[in-house]
Amino acid sequence: MKIKLVVFALFLTISNLFAQEKSGSVTGKIIDSKTKEGIGFSTVKIKNATQIIASAMTKEDGSFSFSNLELKPYVLEINFVGYKKYVENIELSATKKTASIGTITLESESKEIEGVTIVKERSTIEQKADRKVVNVGKDLIASGATASEIFNNIPTVSIDPQTKELSLRGNSNVRVFVDGKPTNIDATQLLQQIPSASIKQVELITNPSAKYNPDGNSGIINIILYKNSRTGFNGSLTSGVTFGVTPKTNQSLNLNYKVGKVNFYSNYGFNHGKNRNYGYVNSERPSLENYQSFGFTNVNTSHLLKLGADYYINDNNTLSFFTNLNFFDGKGDSNTIVDYFNNTSNTDVYQKNWNNSGNFTYTYDLNFKHNFKKKGETIEFQANHSVTDNSDLSHFLDNSVSSTNDISGKTSYSQFNIDYVNPLSETSKLELGYESRIQGGKNNFIDFSNTYSDLNTFDFNRNIHAIYANFSESFGKFNAQVGARAEQYDLFAHPVKISSNSANNQNADIKDAIFTIYPSAYLTYKMDDNNTFNLNYTRRVDRPSNGQINPIREWRTPQMESRGNPALEPQFTNSFEVNYTKNTKIGSITSAVFYRMINAEISRVIYSDATNPNYNILSFDNFKNNHSVGAEISANLRLTKWWFTNASADVYFKTVRGTVTNLTTNLPENGEVNVTTFNTRLNNTFSATKNLKFNLFGMYRGRDLSLQYARTPMYRIDFGANYTILKGKGTLSARLNDMFNMMHFGFDGNIPYKQVGEFHWESRTFYLGFNYNFGGGKNKELQRKQRDKNETQSGGMF
Incomplete structure (x- = not known):
């Protein structure tokens, strides 16, 4: 019994001594330097050299406290998005067990006027571990009215000037998201609906990890729209006019109101204008030599509306909801003339076309996030549902023969996912997630003519269920991440073709059921603060889109029509990438080299119509394996106090395959060609005065090859200016695009x-715009700003 008492007394003594050694505490409060209000939800760390001893989030009033600390020297470090980092040395000892820091004042990194963040004068590019982030400034906004127009000014991204097709690193198999969420709207049309002034950032995720949806050979482009969370009411208004052959207008309004625990926000964009295009094709097709001339006029009107709310239930729970509404109406007419050189055997064709198309998309998104007591441990639930209605009515007059095409369709998309993050230790993290995507739709096509009518329908259902796991570990100067995503893919499609010619009637179901594992691996080596290397690998897939498998005719001309191929199979890609980032005194330089191995590549084919050898069909098919190699480099440099430049260059090597008709045998034959493409961009910003900035942009898109033709190089030089007025609240922008046409x-x-x-x-157009920031909201940055920074980090949301 005495031995037990001695042991117990010894235990109490040791416990008391240990408690005395770890009885230190640190308290303080963080406020904004201008508003003097507390900054809630900022990160405060207690460090011993580089090791993090303790970490916590400030309360809503900006206060923080730490207890049970050893009595020794520490470093106090405070970080929050939009503010300069704060560092202070503190010391706890037997004579000073409590360090009361008092009130700490943080200075904002962004220029602000009465609580309204001003759009940066110049765009900047930031290289992160798995993505390149382009922060859109006034120089990019003034270069075009819509996202489609400014994307050509962003490194590694290209917009085809004729078809408006988007490509990343020379590949058009890219997925586009808005605020980290999918959309039913075709990317070509979506980019022409989003006003440039509504875009805050563009994220280029060229090699996404296993937590991301693996669709898209060349990766993901995420467009982040402006949002706010400041107390009170505030917003911004942008109005612009583009003068070309005819004027075009774009308007954007952003509103935000935060009261208590609720934050309401909205974004509205409007675009309207007439566009005129023309061109010619001189064809030396044997026995069918001809000259074709084209003229197009289109009047497009679009509305984009986003409404949302965040409810901060408490420090650990946030509920968010938003809805997107997209309206598009397009009217156009075209004239096509085919002038045959040998009129004795061929009749010239004059085709007149009137077209009226439109679509309406509505999206609803609900999100709930819970923070556990353990720092960094979170679980997030998200549900998304969208529906798109399409219509396209076209009237054709071919010489004296008239016909009408009536195309309609409806597509629905639903997504549900759960994402869980657990920091296992200071150096390791586990991410787990589940996702379901349900997509379905129906398309109808009716072709009316003087002699017959065709009815085509195409029903489809595409279901994908997936789970993923990612594990990351830091050791010394290295950081590694490995992951895998397992997906079950099911497709059922039912095409029906009912023609006045019963021999052409078709009715054959399309079925696919594929289970696949998509691994990913990343290794980052940070040599020092100025040099970082990254090596990564992912496996991705390009599943045939609805348009690629839809046998319903998409469009036609006097000599060609476009339709899908129901027999298409998925295309798989193994992608390798090496990145290097160099920080210098005047800026940063990033470079990358990538290599892709493509299995069962999907490519375009052209073949003759079986019923009319002089008429061609443009469609898709799977080809043998392919590969592509590329390299790119970009730099953000402040050359002088008044001169800042963004420069980039890229080169791609690939093999293009397709099918064309042999004119001797009149049978389709496979062909291929090796392609080397070079592009470069240079964007300069010059500060004449505090309020006046000039911008000079130049781009070169090198010669490109397809299986049928070589595209000639393209050049462009733009010049613009921004002038700040109304005590910094307003900005006037003017820009001459393609000065030399x-x-x-x-x-x-x-x-x-x-x-x-x-x-x-x-x-060659001239853009004149005005931006005005208003509102008396106080600069009280809450959770939403932190979410803006990381809104695409949750993988299941993709």
Whole structure:
């Protein structure tokens, strides 16, 4: 019994001594330097050299406290998005067990006027571990009215000037998201609906990890729209007019109101204008030599509305909801003339076309996030549902023969996912998630003519269920991450073709059921603060889109029509990438080299119509394996106090495959060509005065090859200016795009026969815009700003 008492007394003595050694505490409060209000939800760390001893989030009033600390020297470090980092040395000892820091004042990194964040003068590019982030400034906004127009000014991204097709690193198999969420709207149309002034950032995720949806050979482009969470009412208004052959207008309004624990926000964009394009094709097709001329006029009107709310239930729970509404209406007419050189055997064709198309998309998104007591441990639930209605009515007059095409469709998309994050230790983290995506739709096509009518329907259902796991570990100067995503993919499609010619009637179901594992691996080596290397690998897939498998005719001309191929199979890609980032005194330089191995590549095919050898069908097919290699480099440099430049260059090597008709046998034959493409961009910002900035932009898109023709190089030089007025609340922007009118699409081909051509559009335009920031909201940054920074980090949301 005495031994037990001695042991117990010894235990109490040791416990008391240990408690005395760890009885130190640190308290303080963080406020904004201008508003003097507390900054809630900022990160406060207690460090011993580079090791983090303790970490916590400030309360809503900005206060913080730490207890049970050893009595020794420490470093106090405070970080919050939009503010300069704060560092202070503190010391706890037997004579000073409590360190009362008092009130700490943080200075904002962004220029602010009465609580309203002003859009930066110049765009900047930030290289992160798994993505490149472009912060959109006034120089990019003034370069175009819509996202489609400014994307050509962003490194590694290209917009085809004729078709408006988007490509990343020379590949069009790219997925586009808005605020980290999918959309039913076709990317080509979506980018023309989003006003440039509504875009805050563009994230280029070229090699996404296993937690992301693996669709898209070349990766993901995420467009982040402006949002706010400041107390009170505030917002911004942007109005612009683009003068070309005819004027075009774009308007954008952002509103925000935060009261108590609720934050309401909205974004509205409006675009309207007439566009005129023209071109020609000179064809030397044997026995069918001809000259084709084209003229197009389109009047497009679009509305984009986003409404949302965040409810901060408490420090650990946030509920968010938003809805997107997209309206698009397009009216156009075109004239196509086919002038045959040998009129004795061929009749010239004059085709007149009137078109009226439109779509309406509505999206609803609900999100709930819970923070556990353990720092960094979170679970997030998200549900998303969207529906798109499409319609397209076209009237054709071919010489004296008239016909009408009536196309309609409806597509629905639903997504549900759960994402869990657990920091296992200071150096390791585990991420787990589940996702379901349900997509379905129906398309109808009716072709009316004087002699017959065709009815086509295409029903489809595409279901994908997935789970993923990612594990990351830091050791010394290295950080590694490995992951895998398992997906079950099921497709059922039912095409029906009912024609007045019963021999052409078709009714064959399409079924696919595929289970696949998509691994990913990342290794980052931070040599020092100025040099970082990253090596990564992912496996991705390009599943045939609805348009690629839909046998319903998409469009037609007097000599060609486009339709899908129901027999298409998925295309798989193994992607390798090496990145290097160098920080210097005047800026940063990032470079990358990538290599892709592509299995069962999907490519375009052209073949003759079985019922009319002089009429061609443009469709898709799977080809043998392929590969592509590329390199790119970009730099953000402040050359002087008054001169800042963004420069980038990229080169791609790939093999293009397709099918064309042999003019001798009139049978389709496979062909291929090796392609090298070079592009470069240079964006300069010059500060004349505090309020006046000039911008000079130049780009070169090198010669490109397809299987049929070589695209000629394209050049462009823009010049613009921004002037700040109304005590910093307003900005006037003016810009002359394509000053020397050099931008047009030209080609020269020899396969399967000699043909040359050019297409022109309203490339030389003058843009005049005005931006005004208003509101008396106080600068009280809450959780939403932190979410803006990380809104695409939750993988299941993709």
